[in-house]
Amino acid sequence: MKPTSEQQQEPTTSYPKATTIGTPSPRATTIGSAARTAGRSYLQATKGETATMETYPGDPHAHPELAVCAISATGAIKRKRESIIGKTAVCWLSSNSHESEPHHVVNALNEQLRISRHEIKVVKHYPEQYLVFFTDSRAFQRAVNHHGVRSRGRTFNFEPWTECRHAVEKQLEFRVWLRIEGLPAHAWSEEVAGKIIGQHCAIHYVERHSRRQDRTRTYDLWAWSSNPSKIPKIILLTITDPDRELASGDDVELFHDPPRGYKGAFDYKLHIHLDVVEDLSFFGGRGGGNGHNRKPSREFLWNYGMSDYLGERRSNQQHDKLRRARLPPSPR
Template sequence: MAATNSAMEEELQRLSACAVVACLCRERDDVEPEAVKRMLCSKLGVLDNDIKVTRHRPEDFLIVFEHQHHRNAALELQRPQVGNIVIHILPWRILPYSNLIQLRHHVRICLERIPAHAWNESIVKRAIARACDIDYVEARSKRRDDTRALCLWAWTYDPSDIPKVSWLTLTGSSATVHEGVAPPRGRSGLTFKVLVHLDTVEPPPDEYDNSTPRKIDWHYSVVDGERAPRERHDPQSDARRDRRRDDDDDDGRGRRSDKRNGWGARMFRSLSRALDKSREQECSESRHSRRYDASSSTGGWRRQAAAAFPPRAS
């Protein structure tokens, strides 16, 4: 997604006023733009430098006049012909080439892991431009008061289209070449995995002109919708507590108390530990499976996160 600039707006106005498109009434690919140009110069009295004809799609030709009155005269021609082929001339318009889209959801986005030297609006656009049109970057992020995440507001058609992960590649602008050494072929760069956190969604107003913002929970270093890693102060598993209780029975010198050192007791404890170890391994595999399923879920608002590796250039 890209915003228009003043140069694009000026060119839009120029083409709307001075350009037409031409369609051949028969399917032929041997009609050259020069032939169309000669026909129009002859019928309209246009100087050679005041008209440009190029092949075009989905129509056959794009014709741009230097002066608007020549464009208007071309539209009034009745069934002009190139050789024995009739062409149909229509005004150039931008709408037939596009679909109207309304960006009505206002969203707050926090971008994590953009390198500090690249905190600017141009880089932000590259990270989220596929689904958003930037409204503004927050002042705190411009001042770099908190560099954990770059925060901004944007407009989007559907918050679910916002990616959870964006791959940002910064290439070098220059290369050092030593005397007598051939310059390196291609370019090199650094790729960063940017986490795109959807923080707040302000939906479009309802029929009563009301809009209720929705705050979305997210965590640093965790892709939206995935489970956060277990904190260090979380309670230990029952299996580990049981093993520590066994260790508490030790007399402090690496030996168990006499009351548990009988041959039968040692055999029973050995079999019990083997069974506990097998059960613990099964539980660990089960937890790993559930964690994988959770990390691959859509996470509510948005679709599946990007792959674990950056896409290859096509």
């Protein structure tokens, strides 16, 4: 798929800058003071600002502090949730002691509550110490209803696992119609599209013509969004060379060859065209929520091969033939 290693050009990577800590060393001298100001302008030094320094690949000082990723719980996530709700508990020790192993939890439940070892799977977890999967909901109820299971000097506490645990509830105020231009044919899938838009959107559904690959000018989908203004106009999609696969029964497993050099990949420049924005605060008679310049729906103009810049479509302006003559369907 890629040229041989002799033909490949050595990649050039520029790493981000990190900042030095502005707190002076206790053993600093006049000479040390001069060293601390090295790399900073006079204005930076007088203001106490930090200087930039070269970093190495993986330097924790160069990592972004925060990124956002949105996904929809439709499909496999929904089915997984339904299979573990009411049969999964978190477990921790009252002493917060980590001098225990999963088999200690199994022994405690078996000895104190007569729950069969075959009905329990215990795995190490965080921030609680263990996650306990029960095959029987009645055994689960016995564990979470018991106030502390004492066994051999340890007290294990159990609470039901829920999707709300360690989560902050929020509401996505918008639904958008996105049209992804430039998605390569071999990566034409909802899974890939979800990763492309995942920083600020979660897929609602993919248009039928895109699911069937009947039209490949754009990959068209509806998505939930917290802020349409943060949806990037261009995404650089990197697809690596495939790894070797081995057949294993009904499944296909990847064979993990050790690296022997650079990993080959292709970069694809994708234009993310924002076609329609629906303001969900207008649904249910709520009337626009907070903020100015809000209305139930906006349609936008854009051109193939270009970043969006034309703005909102006026009533007398024409657009792509695929554009619907009616308002988009109500969210479901």
